Amino acid sequence: xxxxxxxxxxxxxxxxxxxxxxxxxxxxxxxxxxxxxxxxxxxxxxxxxxxxxxxxxxxxxxxxxxxxxxxxxxxxxxxxxxxxxxxxxxxxxxxxxxxxxxxxxxxxxxxxxxxxxxxxxxxxxxxxxxxxxxxxxxxxxxxxxxxxxxxxxxxxxxxxxxxxxxxxxxxxxxxxxxxxxxxxxxxxxxxxxxxxxxxxxxxxxxxxxxxxxxxxxxxxxxxxxxxxxxxxxxxxxxxxxxxxxxxxxxxxxxxxxxxxxxxxxxxxxxxxxxxxxxx
Amino acid sequence: xxxxxxxxxxxxxxxxxxxxxxxxxxxxxxxxxxxxxxxxxxxxxxxxxxxxxxxxxxxxxxxxxxxxxxx
Ligand SMILES: [Zn+2]
Numbered sequence: 277x278x279x280x281x282x283x284x285x286x287x288x289x290x291x292x293x294x295x296x297x298x299x300x301x302x303x304x305x306x307x308x309x310x311x312x313x314x315x316x317x318x319x320x321x322x323x324x325x326x327x328x329x330x331x332x333x334x335x336x337x338x339x340x341x342x343x344x345x346x347x348x349x350x351x352x353x354x355x356x357x358x359x360x361x362x363x364x365x366x367x368x369x370x371x372x373x374x375x376x377x378x379x380x381x382x383x384x385x386x387x388x389x390x391x392x393x394x395x396x397x398x399x400x401x402x403x404x405x406x407x408x409x410x411x412x413x414x415x416x417x418x419x420x421x422x423x424x425x426x427x428x429x430x431x432x433x434x435x436x437x438x439x440x441x442x443x444x445x446x447x448x449x450x451x452x453x454x455x456x457x458x459x460x461x462x463x464x465x466x467x468x469x470x471x472x473x474x475x476x477x478x479x480x481x482x483x484x485x486x487x488x489x490x491x492x493x494x495x496x497x498x499x500x501x502x503x504x505x506x507x508x509x510x511x512x513x514x515x516x517x518x519x520x521x522x523x524x525x526x527x528x529x530x531x532x533x534x535x536x537x538x539x540x541x542x543x544x545x546x547x548x549x550x551x552x553x554x555x
Numbered sequence: 556x557x558x559x560x561x562x563x564x565x566x567x568x569x570x571x572x573x574x575x576x577x578x579x580x581x582x583x584x585x586x587x588x589x590x591x592x593x594x595x596x597x598x599x600x601x602x603x604x605x606x607x608x609x610x611x612x613x614x615x616x617x618x619x620x621x622x623x624x625x626x
Contacts, residue, residue, distance in 0.1 A: 316622065406622020429620025436620045451597055452590050456619050460587035469622075500617060511562060513615050516595040 278303055287374075288330055294492070301490035302330065308489040309333040311398040313386060313414055315340075315362035317474030318428045318481060319404030320352035325482040327370035327377055331489070334370065335398060337382040338362040349471035386410060388533035391417040400485045401425045404478065408455035409535075415440065415448035416523050416533055424488055426481040426496075431462070433470050433505040435477040438496055438515065439484045442524065445497035450518040450525075473505050559613040574603040583616065590617040 280288075280299065291297045291305070308331050312319045315338035326334050342350075342357040342365055350362075357365040363381035370379055382394060386405075391413060395401055401423055403414045411427065418425040418440065425440045427448050440447045480501070487493050500513040523530045557566055560581070567580065574593070578586050591598045592615040598606050608614060 318622075408619065408621055411621065430622065431618075431620045434618070434620060436618070451592065451617055452619060453597065453600075456587045460585050461619075461621065462588075502618075513562075513592075513617065514595065515592075518597055520599075 278306070284330075291329065296492035297490050301492065304489050304491075305330050305486065306332045308400070309335070309398045310400045310402065310485050310489075311335040311337065311395055312402045312404060313337045313410075314404035314406065315350070315352065315366040316346065316404055316406060317349040317430065317469070317471070318478040319402065320350045320366060321475045321478035322402050322404060322482040322485070323366050323370055324352055324373060325479055326485060327374045327379075329482075329486055330374060331377070331485070333378045333380065333398075335380040335382060335394070336363050336366055337384065337386055337394065338366075339383055339385050349469065349474040351475060386413065388413065388535045391533065392421055395421055395423055398423060400488050402481050402485060403427050404481070408461065411448060412452075412455055413533060413535075416530055418442060419447050419449075419524050420533070426484045428477050428481050430469055430473050430477050431467060433473060434502065435473050435480075435505075436500055436502045437477055437480055437484070438500045439488070441495070441497050444517075446515040446517040447521060447524045449523045449530075450521040451500065451515055453522070470505055476503070476505070556608075556610045558608060558611065561615055572608040574598050574606045574608065577608055577614065578603070581616075588619045590619070591615070592617060 288302045291302050292299055310326055310331050312323050312334065315336050319336065323334065323336055340362050342353045342360055342362055344358055346353055347355060352366040352369045353362065361383050363383050367379045367381050370377060384390065395417055401414065401418055403411060403425060405411055405414060415425065419442045422442045426437060427440060428437045484495055487495060498515050500515055501510065502513065503510040517524065519525050522528060556572065557564055569576065574591050583589055593608060594613050
């Protein structure tokens with residue numbers, strides 16, 4: 277077992293006090309590696325909590341810079357960060373909370389060509405992306421690389437999340453199959469989101485990562501947790517691994533990654549809106 | 556017939572009920588943004604017109620949720 281310094285024992289004392297975490301669990305956290313995809317509404321709260329928890333290596337992927345309209349919910353970015361890279365901004369705040377961490381930043385667009393190589397260095401992935409083609413890409417890459425993943429989505433007053441352990445539990449594609457046609461997806465001006473919803477969901481995703489690493493409790497596997505903040509109704513929907521799933525089923529039709537589902541036109545639009553990867 | 560929709564029992568006044576008809580009855584605005592699960596099985600979109608829903612079936616409308624929050 278590793279020797280904890282007095283400062284570490286103090287810093288992590290509230291974890292160590294938990295019988296399901298303890299010194300052993302904290303040791304696991306300190307040597308764990310978690311990748312957060314998107315430094316936006318979901319990724320920001322997840323990043324801050326994982327940093328505070330002492331997750332030893334945290335990767336964060338985003339190609340965007342901070343804009344003023346992000347600040348309503350992307351809680352790691354401050355007013356003085358406007359114009360800065362989101363991954364740099366998030367990294368600063370994470371290190372201010374916990375200076376000893378190894379934070380790896382990836383300022384890039386995630387694509388079929390680079391995603392597998394990036395996620396391979398991590399034990400758990402948090403999906404905080406805002407668009408469906410990237411959500412499916414993240415799911416498929418995690419299934420292929422056998423890396424557990426927390427899916428998250430938010431819209432208006434609603435949120436949903438599920439945890440995917442490849443080979444054991446249902447994946448995002450088991451239930452959702454393929455990205456909806458772009459013209460069916462609500463546009464930015466139609467949709468909107470209550471800022472605190474992003475925090476509710478991002479912290480659930482962070483908790484799932486911490487539970488996975490420490491082995492505490494049971495995960496949201498084979499379960500879609502949904503909530504509506506207007507009524508504060510939470511529901512767990514049972515899901516089942518689908519044998520005909522195109523990526524994790526018994527006869528997969530998706531055996532390699534492609535960017536085909538992202539049309540050039542969408543990409544341009546998303547780039548123009550400046551939100552290709554970050555929720 | 557009585558079916559369970561998103562966890563709640565509902566009486567639907569139809570003798571025969573397909574997934575397409577149910578989406579219509581429930582006024583699902585944008586079926587493209589919903590995935591339909593009947594008794595733990597995801598229904599292929601191509602089968603919506605044929606897939607019959609029976610008494611006591613458990614139907615879940617799973618909504619696609621992306622970010623929704625744009626820069
Ligand atoms: Zn699957």
